Amino acid sequence: MDFLQPVTWAEALEAKAAHPDAVPIAGGTDVMVGLNFGHLRPALLLDLTRIADLRDWQVADSAVRLGAGVSYARVISELGDRLPGLAMASRTIGSPQIRNRGTVAGNLATASPAGDAHPALLAAGAEVEVASVRGTRRIPIDDFYTGVKRNAMDGDELITAVSVVPPSGPQQYSKIGTRNAMVISVAAFGLALHPDRRAVGTGIGSAAPTPRRAPAAEEFLAGELDSSGLWESRAELPEATIARFGELVAAAAAPIDDVRGSARYRVHALSVMARRALTWAWADHRSATQEA
Amino acid sequence: MSTPTRTPTGAPEHLTGPGSGGVGDDAQRPDGVLKVRGEFAYGSDLWMADMLWGVTLRSPHPYARIRSVDTSAALATPGVSAVLTSDDVPGEKVYGLELADQPVLALDVVRYQGEPVALVAADHPETARLAAGRIHVDYDVLEPVTDARTALGHPTWNQVHDSTAEVTELSRESAHLHPEGNLVRHLKVRTGDPAPTADVVVVGEYEVGMQDQAFLGPEAGLAVPAEDGGVELHVATQWLHVDQKQICAALALPPEQVRLTLAGVGGAFGGREDLSMHVHACLLALRTGRPVKMSYNREESFFGHVHRHPATMRYEHGATRDGELVYVKAAIYFDGGAYASSTPAVVGNGGTMGIGPYVVPNVHVDCYGAYTNNPPCGAMRGFGSVQTAFAYESQMDALAAELGMDPVELRCRNAMEEGSATPTGQVIDSPAPVAELLRRLEAMPLPAASGDGEVDLRDMPGGVSNTTHGEGVRRGVGYAVAYKNVAFSEGYDDHSTARVRLEVVGGEPTATVHTAAAEVGQGLVTVEQQIARTELGVERVVVHPKDTSVGSAGSTSASRQTYVTGGAVKAACEKVRAQVVARAERLVGRTVPDLRLAGGAVVSDSEDITVPLADLLGDDVLEETLEWRHRPTEAIDPETGQGFAHVQYAFSAHRAVVDVDTELGLVKVVEMACTQDVGKAINPQAVVGQIQGGTAQGLGLAVMEEILIKDGKVRNPSFTDYLIPTILDMPPMRIEVLEYADPHAPYGLRGVGEAPNISSGPAVLAAIRAATGLPLTRVPVRPEHITGT
Numbered sequence A: 001m002d003f004l005q006p007v008t009w010a011e012a013l014e015a016k017a018a019h020p021d022a023v024p025i026a027g028g029t030d031v032m033v034g035l036n037f038g039h040l041r042p043a044l045l046l047d048l049t050r051i052a053d054l055r056d057w058q059v060a061d062s063a064v065r066l067g068a069g070v071s072y073a074r075v076i077s078e079l080g081d082r083l084p085g086l087a088m089a090s091r092t093i094g095s096p097q098i099r100n101r102g103t104v105a106g107n108l109a110t111a112s113p114a115g116d117a118h119p120a121l122l123a124a125g126a127e128v129e130v131a132s133v134r135g136t137r138r139i140p141i142d143d144f145y146t147g148v149k150r151n152a153m154d155g156d157e158l159i160t161a162v163s164v165v166p167p168s169g170p171q172q173y174s175k176i177g178t179r180n181a182m183v184i185s186v187a188a189f190g191l192a193l194h195p196d197r198r199a200v201g202t203g204i205g206s207a208a209p210t211p212r213r214a215p216a217a218e219e220f221l222a223g224e225l226d227s228s229g230l231w232e233s234r235a236e237l238p239e240a241t242i243a244r245f246g247e248l249v250a251a252a253a254a255p256i257d258d259v260r261g262s263a264r265y266r267v268h269a270l271s272v273m274a275r276r277a278l279t280w281a282w283a284d285h286r287s288a289t290q291e292a
Numbered sequence B: 001m002s003t004p005t006r007t008p009t010g011a012p013e014h015l016t017g018p019g020s021g022g023v024g025d026d027a028q029r030p031d032g033v034l035k036v037r038g039e040f041a042y043g044s045d046l047w048m049a050d051m052l053w054g055v056t057l058r059s060p061h062p063y064a065r066i067r068s069v070d071t072s073a074a075l076a077t078p079g080v081s082a083v084l085t086s087d088d089v090p091g092e093k094v095y096g097l098e099l100a101d102q103p104v105l106a107l108d109v110v111r112y113q114g115e116p117v118a119l120v121a122a123d124h125p126e127t128a129r130l131a132a133g134r135i136h137v138d139y140d141v142l143e144p145v146t147d148a149r150t151a152l153g154h155p156t157w158n159q160v161h162d163s164t165a166e167v168t169e170l171s172r173e174s175a176h177l178h179p180e181g182n183l184v185r186h187l188k189v190r191t192g193d194p195a196p197t198a199d200v201v202v203v204g205e206y207e208v209g210m211q212d213q214a215f216l217g218p219e220a221g222l223a224v225p226a227e228d229g230g231v232e233l234h235v236a237t238q239w240l241h242v243d244q245k246q247i248c249a250a251l252a253l254p255p256e257q258v259r260l261t262l263a264g265v266g267g268a269f270g271g272r273e274d275l276s277m278h279v280h281a282c283l284l285a286l287r288t289g290r291p292v293k294m295s296y297n298r299e300e301s302f303f304g305h306v307h308r309h310p311a312t313m314r315y316e317h318g319a320t321r322d323g324e325l326v327y328v329k330a331a332i333y334f335d336g337g338a339y340a341s342s343t344p345a346v347v348g349n350g351g352t353m354g355i356g357p358y359v360v361p362n363v364h365v366d367c368y369g370a371y372t373n374n375p376p377c378g379a380m381r382g383f384g385s386v387q388t389a390f391a392y393e394s395q396m397d398a399l400a401a402e403l404g405m406d407p408v409e410l411r412c413r414n415a416m417e418e419g420s421a422t423p424t425g426q427v428i429d430s431p432a433p434v435a436e437l438l439r440r441l442e443a444m445p446l447p448a449a450s451g452d453g454e455v456d457l458r459d460m461p462g463g464v465s466n467t468t469h470g471e472g473v474r475r476g477v478g479y480a481v482a483y484k485n486v487a488f489s490e491g492y493d494d495h496s497t498a499r500v501r502l503e504v505v506g507g508e509p510t511a512t513v514h515t516a517a518a519e520v521g522q523g524l525v526t527v528e529q530q531i532a533r534t535e536l537g538v539e540r541v542v543v544h545p546k547d548t549s550v551g552s553a554g555s556t557s558a559s560r561q562t563y564v565t566g567g568a569v570k571a572a573c574e575k576v577r578a579q580v581v582a583r584a585e586r587l588v589g590r591t592v593p594d595l596r597l598a599g600g601a602v603v604s605d606s607e608d609i610t611v612p613l614a615d616l617l618g619d620d621v622l623e624e625t626l627e628w629r630h631r632p633t634e635a636i637d638p639e640t641g642q643g644f645a646h647v648q649y650a651f652s653a654h655r656a657v658v659d660v661d662t663e664l665g666l667v668k669v670v671e672m673a674c675t676q677d678v679g680k681a682i683n684p685q686a687v688v689g690q691i692q693g694g695t696a697q698g699l700g701l702a703v704m705e706e707i708l709i710k711d712g713k714v715r716n717p718s719f720t721d722y723l724i725p726t727i728l729d730m731p732p733m734r735i736e737v738l739e740y741a742d743p744h745a746p747y748g749l750r751g752v753g754e755a756p757n758i759s760s761g762p763a764v765l766a767a768i769r770a771a772t773g774l775p776l777t778r779v780p781v782r783p784e785h786i787t788g789t
């Protein structure tokens, strides 16, 4: 196995163009597991950790542009206010060691249906910035996940950054695991309320071949909030609305039975998480006025 | 009841002695600093210049006939030195702890997924793995038998209480997994009225999933060929001499030519009592004439050792209206998997102690161990008692509910005490403070209710995964009590050997303790030092490396080493001390009745005598070696189970407090409290450590730990999906250690390691039941069991 360690982004893109089979390595928390289990036997490892640019985040065009090398630990400590949904998701990931090494970009490239960043990114409406020697393109998160552990990148492309617009309303993230830490999700749910756009964002994890949104639930809730003037009045949400939202989120899932949980349980858990997340988010939205 | 040697105390730190490093002190572990600093060498760290790496090719099928094995492509791989199959085993081709039924390398049939078929030695582990992949095995795949009751031909429960119905096994030819049939052992306990009746009857069926020992240091060892044609094996194991015996048989070598030394052991819990890579590495080393290292990775480890027997159990309890137990009937099925391992002894424990620490006049127990094509099951901490405790303690709760009685009250009313007879007719002749353990738990304050004040996610079911801020959360409290035999039972010649040497090294009197007792992380080496310090009055005690150049210490299992090897070390020290005292008396020229050893000298309290050992011994070395035995036990009657089967019992009780998110089925154990009688805490800190660790392992089985098997295949052989508790799952504990001396045991001590592993899980299960109101008859409890989805 060969090992390349570029120090500039241009070198990295050239290397990837020259060796499309090269496996990039960032935190290594997926790659090293693959190597140890013998599932991954790459001819070439492309280490991205020496590229200083990747380790930064900035605010650009009113969005946070999160460099591919930023760890979960930094998302939690530096971006908890700007990217609350992603920070909440990051808190559920692995252990302190994993959060110190692992990156959102690594989670995206792996594109596991169980990856915890995905529901938060889907709910927030993120964009993935990918680059190659041919140029840069921005892939809307909705178009990024193309199949089980597959994504929309080409062989010569690398992830440069993820862009997320800081929210105009509350966000929540919930994840079910069968122990209280260090666990792969059995089902996960991300929620973002966007009062500025009068829209609702959702993301579902571990309950379909890919991470996905629950569009019917989003439209239903946004419609209810609109038609009842709730965005402005910030009155209490009717129980029936909360319940229906939960049902629609669950209905968007297409889970399977596996060692981590049954399909029926996943559907049930999603409806419960969706109801609770909405209740918490709405309480935040209401208290935000009182402060304003 | 005899008086406690020390007033039982509330806080473990009060147990701490004066700090001389002797018996009763929190003496520091000799290996502690190295382990904390990551410098301790485990089996997987063994290394020798010029060594080869051995790997194992395993069967992918749970049951198949082997038509042929073609090793030519593997042998042709550059870097490969040897490829071996069962044809290359020079001696006995099968081995086993109790019954020799397990092939060293597969013969004509493989009986479980992961059964070793062939071995490769190469100059690099990757090369060896690559070559192993090139061995072509032609399998004729057979339909596996994956259920113990099916294997025994007992598909329904009805017949099990019919004492006339003998075991009728499956007649289907292919279902006979072993020539003698699928029954490994059937134990019967019969006492009192065979057809009892009672006012109140509760019946329950229970199931316990397959737990793994989940030790952190995978199987590893290094075999070095010796000039005398023999082999030296450095291996992480639990019982050097039983390994040696089996290796000798397989290699057709005498014990003098098979020398074992204990390598650093990263946990065991029973999973290293059977052979793993031992014979394999020796075969490769003898064939190649080079040192051979074998070290499993995590996935292989799941296939490389036995697990805890899964069990299905049906219990019937009858009681009077006021809560006195009249009878218990039980049918207990242990799935032993493909080979016997220690199934017979597990059945022995499960059957003889299967109704719990209660006095019951009429008992009818049938306990079976069966062969199936599931992974082999054998020793694991709690050994047959963990499974039954879930059933009998669930039954006690069900009975209490039926009677409208407090569950602790019901238990205390029926609790064993000193002088009680067990269902096997053994009168308990040392303290058995079952009721006191429970009452002390009950008297402990309960933790504060959750949700008081600001929500801290870490206190919630689901933790920082943010699934509840209190919604759906209900609290439950549960109690359980259990008992377990200490040391080997049923007439086994259970002994240990200790060699103790006293000499002056660099002016300082120094004792050396040499035993073959495996240190597996539990701290036996510390205990050996403490005993020698106390008995010989010296500070410096060297623990000789554990090897087979001294006699057997027996297994590091069954909570027995502090008792049995501790007893042997104490006895050997006493003999050395007698020599020293005799010398001192010769020196002073008369008999002084109260001469003793303290502070590196022979002293007397009645006279002004202080003879430093340095002066008394000079260059002489005093050494004693002896074999030590506890009181003999007896085989039990095969028809009634009656007999003096167990030398000692350990008792512990737990109270669990849980918060359950009843809508999502997630559990947060809020607090575990434990009371345990240890007779005498030789090292109080180590005792508390055993209680915490045992509790965590029991909690794990109650709520998450299970090897999932489908059609004989393991679905989760990794720590990604075989979950063990993290620090956020294991709550703080309240622990009360009682010290009621057992007059038959050295220092009055009782084995400690297993009991807390047994009572912990049933208490958690009871608490979850209390929180949810659900019957919950299977562990581990999964979220689906609580939500019903």
Ligand SMILES: Cc1cc2nc3c(=O)[nH]c(=O)nc-3n(C[C@H](O)[C@H](O)[C@H](O)COP(=O)(O)OP(=O)(O)OC[C@H]3O[C@@H](n4cnc5c(N)ncnc54)[C@H](O)[C@@H]3O)c2cc1C
Pocket (backbone or CB within 6 Å): A023, A024, A025, A026, A027, A028, A029, A030, A031, A032, A033, A048, A068, A092, A093, A094, A095, A098, A101, A102, A103, A104, A105, A106, A107, A108, A109, A110, A114, A115, A116, A117, A157, A158, A159, A160, A182, A183, A184, A185
């Ligand atoms: C013990 C443990 C616990 C874990 N727990 C969780 C958990 O709770 N939730 C969760 O979601 N995940 C978890 N994971 C998985 C893993 O930590 C995450 O998927 C993490 O986000 C991977 O990031 P990384 O930087 O370590 O990626 P790496 O392992 O370095 O790479 C992952 C993939 O991304 C590719 N890659 C990396 N950077 C780039 C780039 N810039 N451009 C293109 N491709 C790239 C790699 O080639 C590889 O395919 C866990 C892993 C471990 C070992």
